[in-house]
Amino acid sequence: xxxxxxxxxxxxxxxxxxxxxxxxxxxxxxxxxxxxxxxxxxxxxxxxxxxxxxxxxxxxxxxxxxxxxxxxxxxxxxxxxxxxxxxxxxxxxxxxxxxxxxxxxxxxxxxxxxxxxxxxxxxxxxxxxxxxxxxxxxxxxxxxxxxxxxxxxxxxxxxxxxxxxxxxxxxxxxxxxxxxxxxxxxxxxxxxxxx
Amino acid sequence: xxxxxxxxxxxxxxxxxxxxxxxxxxxxxxxxxxxxxxxxxxxxxxxxxxxxxxxxxxxxxxxxxxxxxxxxxxxxxxxxxxxxxxxxxxxxxxxxxxxxxxxxxxxxxxxxxxxxxxxxxxxxxxxxxxxxxxxxxxxxxxxxxxxxxxxxxxxxxxxxxxxxxxxxxxxxxxxxxxxxxxxxxxxxxxxxxxxxxxxxxxxxxxxxxxxxxxxxxxxxxxxxxxxxxxxxxxxxxxxxxxxxxxxxxxxxxxxxxxxxxxxxxxxxxxxxxxxxxxxxxxxxxxxxxxxxxxxxxxxxxxxxxxxxxxxxxxxxxxxxxxxxxxxxxxxxxxxxxxxxxxxxxxxxxxxxxxxxxxxxxxxxxxxxxxxxxxx
Numbered sequence: 223x224x225x226x227x228x229x230x231x232x233x234x235x236x237x238x239x240x241x242x243x244x245x246x247x248x249x250x251x252x253x254x255x256x257x258x259x260x261x262x263x264x265x266x267x268x269x270x271x272x273x274x275x276x277x278x279x280x281x282x283x284x285x286x287x288x289x290x291x292x293x294x295x296x297x298x299x300x301x302x303x304x305x306x307x308x309x310x311x312x313x314x315x316x317x318x319x320x321x322x323x324x325x326x327x328x329x330x331x332x333x334x335x336x337x338x339x340x341x342x343x344x345x346x347x348x349x350x351x352x353x354x355x356x357x358x359x360x361x362x363x364x365x366x367x368x369x370x371x372x373x374x375x376x377x378x379x380x381x382x383x384x385x386x387x388x389x390x391x392x393x394x395x396x397x398x399x400x401x402x403x404x405x406x407x408x409x410x411x412x413x414x415x416x417x
Numbered sequence: 418x419x420x421x422x423x424x425x426x427x428x429x430x431x432x433x434x435x436x437x438x439x440x441x442x443x444x445x446x447x448x449x450x451x452x453x454x455x456x457x458x459x460x461x462x463x464x465x466x467x468x469x470x471x472x473x474x475x476x477x478x479x480x481x482x483x484x485x486x487x488x489x490x491x492x493x494x495x496x497x498x499x500x501x502x503x504x505x506x507x508x509x510x511x512x513x514x515x516x517x518x519x520x521x522x523x524x525x526x527x528x529x530x531x532x533x534x535x536x537x538x539x540x541x542x543x544x545x546x547x548x549x550x551x552x553x554x555x556x557x558x559x560x561x562x563x564x565x566x567x568x569x570x571x572x573x574x575x576x577x578x579x580x581x582x583x584x585x586x587x588x589x590x591x592x593x594x595x596x597x598x599x600x601x602x603x604x605x606x607x608x609x610x611x612x613x614x615x616x617x618x619x620x621x622x623x624x625x626x627x628x629x630x631x632x633x634x635x636x637x638x639x640x641x642x643x644x645x646x647x648x649x650x651x652x653x654x655x656x657x658x659x660x661x662x663x664x665x666x667x668x669x670x671x672x673x674x675x676x677x678x679x680x681x682x683x684x685x686x687x688x689x690x691x692x693x694x695x696x697x698x699x700x701x702x703x704x705x706x707x708x709x710x711x712x713x714x715x716x717x718x719x720x721x722x723x724x725x726x727x728x729x730x731x732x733x734x735x736x737x738x739x740x741x742x743x744x745x746x747x748x749x750x751x752x753x754x755x756x757x758x759x760x761x762x763x764x765x766x767x768x769x770x771x772x773x774x775x776x777x778x779x780x781x782x783x784x785x786x787x788x789x790x791x792x
Contacts, residue, residue: 265752271761271778274759274761277759278782278786279789283757283759285748285759286761295745297753300752
């Protein structure tokens with residue numbers, strides 16, 4: 223099963239026994255991890271038949287849904303945390319899904335690859351779209367549709383009144399404290415609504 | 418893994434119940450018999466039993482064939498057997514013909530002990546809840562305290578859902594395929610047209626046609642033709658039949674011209690040849706009445722608060738008779754009650770009939786789910 227270092231951060235933000243929704247949950251490995259170490263009651267959302275099957279094999283609750291259409295049917299504030307791990311950049315309806323995450327969840331946890339990472343900038347300077355550990359696809363087969371940086375995301379949150387409660391940034395697995403928009407390849411955010 | 422196999426030749430069994438069954442209508446069945454089949458072996462802990470509930474035209478004959486009738490294959494044979502998604506090497510699978518049926522279980526064609534004549538239209542109305550109650554009595558008889566799972570498609574899924582509400586402690590998992598928590602007005606409307614076709618057939622004789630040596634075959638045929646239209650999707654019908662003309666051109670007649678007419682007439686005649694009209698009437702009414710939310714002010718999530726089972730809910734993209742939206746209602750109501758639930762919407766062009774087909778994703782999902790059930 224896949225295990226990613228952003229799971230460590232996300233796990234720290236989840237309290238035992240929480241209700242957790244994982245959007246774009248893949249094979250359910252994060253939820254399985256959270257069930258094991260945090261005893262969460264977890265539900266995944268997927269729209270890919272093979273990933274759905276993998277979740278069922280993993281014993282994960284999974285709901286098939288097209289997230290681009292929002293999370294209609296899910297109740298306001300039902301979940302303690304709504305997670306979207308490395309999937310936001312693959313969605314068209316960026317603002318819509320962020321609003322929905324904070325509607326159905328008390329907090330949202332979002333991680334995404336930082337397109338402003340220095341290696342990515344270097345790649346562009348050299349005339350090519352970046353391909354890296356955090357952006358593993360070629361431009362012609364990438365599932366990503368939104369290309370944004372940590373600075374861009376901060377600006378979007380400010381524009382939409384989304385409160386950034388915590389942000390951690392990493393270069394691969396190393397925590398980056400200074401100049402994250404330049405030095406970090408991935409960022410993980412804990413988001414909330416204004417009090 | 419082994420190659421999926423048939424359960425082979427099977428023999429239906431009969432269970433007689435002398436104790437009256439109180440019915441939801443207030444009526445009661447004084448005594449009755451249930452026909453059932455089993456596949457696989459009940460384990461020592463009696464923890465591996467799975468009940469498969471049938472829909473409108475199904476029966477207890479879920480899998481395998483009869484030694485004297487090898488062409489009579491069970492209606493969900495592609496699901497149940499050694500190496501199949503509902504693997505009989507692991508599970509003890511039971512199929513029961515529901516009360517009011519016409520495959521050997523006590524129904525309208527059975528003799529009414531009060532009159533010594535066939536029940537006919539006097540057979541009491543039976544509901545999904547009544548069927549589940551009778552199934553529970555059969556489970557008692559077989560020494561099954563708790564089902565590992567109850568599985569059903571369409572009306573069968575309603576029974577599985579009802580199991581989780583009537584006997585929450587007696588069911589571990591519920592698998593609801595192409596089902597609904599209640600019918601829509603449109604769905605009841607289709608049932609009503611089907612019933613009117615039967616009720617107005619001159620051979621119906623108020624439901625006592627057995628005594629007249631006739632059957633309301635025309636009405637039953639029309640009912641089935643209408644049903645078939647709603648079980649298929651527009652696309653599936655277009656793909657399968659299109660506007661294909663039997664004679665290659667219009668011949669200006671009311672005989673079969675378009676292939677779809679031929680198909681519907683064939684299906685209607687075939688069905689009218691073996692199915693009982695009173696059973697059809699009763700079963701469509703059971704479909705219409707089923708509404709566990711009714712007693713909870715229409716709030717499904719309040720109704721489902723009783724359930725404690727884990728759920729798998731499956732719908733099909735082109736099923737408009739039991740649409741994905743109906744399944745999602747169940748899913749969201751279960752979620753509200755913090756039940757374990759997974760939901761898949763299978764891409765399929767075959768409409769409501771999809772639940773009987775063996776689409777790879779669909780069966781793969783069921784296999785994975787059954788595989789995880791601990792017995």
